[in-house]
Amino acid sequence: MPIDRAGFLKATSAAFFTGGLDVWATPGEIAPARMRVLICADRGDDVPQAADGDMFFFANRRYRGTPSIVTLPDGRSGVVATVDVENYLYGVLPIEASPRWPPAALAAQAIVARTFALARRNFARPYDVVGSQSDQRFGGIEAEFPGTNVAVDATRGAVLTFAGVNASVFYAACCGGHTADAAAIWGHTALPYLRGVADPYCAAAPDYRWQRSVPLERVQAALAAHVSEPITGFAIGPGDAGGRPLSLDVLAGAQRATLSTAEFRTVLGTDVVRSTWIRSLRLEPPQVTIEGAGRGHGVGFCQWGANAMGAAGTPAADILAFYFPGTRIAMVDTGGS
Numbered sequence: 001m002p003i004d005r006a007g008f009l010k011a012t013s014a015a016f017f018t019g020g021l022d023v024w025a026t027p028g029e030i031a032p033a034r035m036r037v038l039i040c041a042d043r044g045d046d047v048p049q050a051a052d053g054d055m056f057f058f059a060n061r062r063y064r065g066t067p068s069i070v071t072l073p074d075g076r077s078g079v080v081a082t083v084d085v086e087n088y089l090y091g092v093l094p095i096e097a098s099p100r101w102p103p104a105a106l107a108a109q110a111i112v113a114r115t116f117a118l119a120r121r122n123f124a125r126p127y128d129v130v131g132s133q134s135d136q137r138f139g140g141i142e143a144e145f146p147g148t149n150v151a152v153d154a155t156r157g158a159v160l161t162f163a164g165v166n167a168s169v170f171y172a173a174c175c176g177g178h179t180a181d182a183a184a185i186w187g188h189t190a191l192p193y194l195r196g197v198a199d200p201y202c203a204a205a206p207d208y209r210w211q212r213s214v215p216l217e218r219v220q221a222a223l224a225a226h227v228s229e230p231i232t233g234f235a236i237g238p239g240d241a242g243g244r245p246l247s248l249d250v251l252a253g254a255q256r257a258t259l260s261t262a263e264f265r266t267v268l269g270t271d272v273v274r275s276t277w278i279r280s281l282r283l284e285p286p287q288v289t290i291e292g293a294g295r296g297h298g299v300g301f302c303q304w305g306a307n308a309m310g311a312a313g314t315p316a317a318d319i320l321a322f323y324f325p326g327t328r329i330a331m332v333d334t335g336g337s
């Protein structure tokens, strides 16, 4: 059936014409199983095209669910896919994980990703999650693989809870040998299952130990907001219980600026500074040499470690109990069969 553009816009008008309101939906208006995924934050003139079945086309990709055009708080026009959480996970797992992972690691990742997503439902804005790195990368139907769909189906409705409420979970590629203490590194609420654990399983990861050399000129420019004099050295600050430093000092003559390791990582670029676990920082003009451990923020589930555990025959529930001690797996109704 040809797409009726006017009819389509009318069908999405509820979202189209309510831009600017603080409350976009009340819990009763959106089924518990539905997630609103922001798939584009600046659509220009692009309009999603509804198709047969519970799917649509946008920007040459197919997505499950129902599209809406929304006005974002900054005034831009975005596109939201309202999709069952299980169908959303089909488009997350192959990108955030890999179809090549052992089934137990994929099942554990599916439970973490589902728990993460459901915790982000937010009725005060026109979407729950962003379909990119800032929440979870989401590729729609084009990204799906049978192996990752199986992991989603096998864990349907399973989430992690602590003391009877949904857990606050995070994941990153490789912790470097000890997961981070979320309260120490982010100022996150102190939760017993996010204090960090010693992880002997991720040592085979390519970024388990890493080194990068960066031109001093570039480091000086990146830190211009913090020091104006030529950099003369660095000092790594105190660490969390696992030894991951929380801050570092940049020395520039008489100037001394303290940055959190997370901020240092952001200003220099997360591809260069592979993780927040900076083990040494040496001024070697004309370069600065940085050594570190792991890839990503290091909080919560370690993907490389989970892979190794899964490959060694550890069940998904045991992998999750290792990275989130004291949590339990509970089932929530995410609809469908």
Ligand SMILES: [Zn+2]
Residues within 6 Å of the ligand: 174, 175, 176, 177, 178, 179, 199, 201, 202, 302, 304, 305
């Ligand atoms: Zn690890």
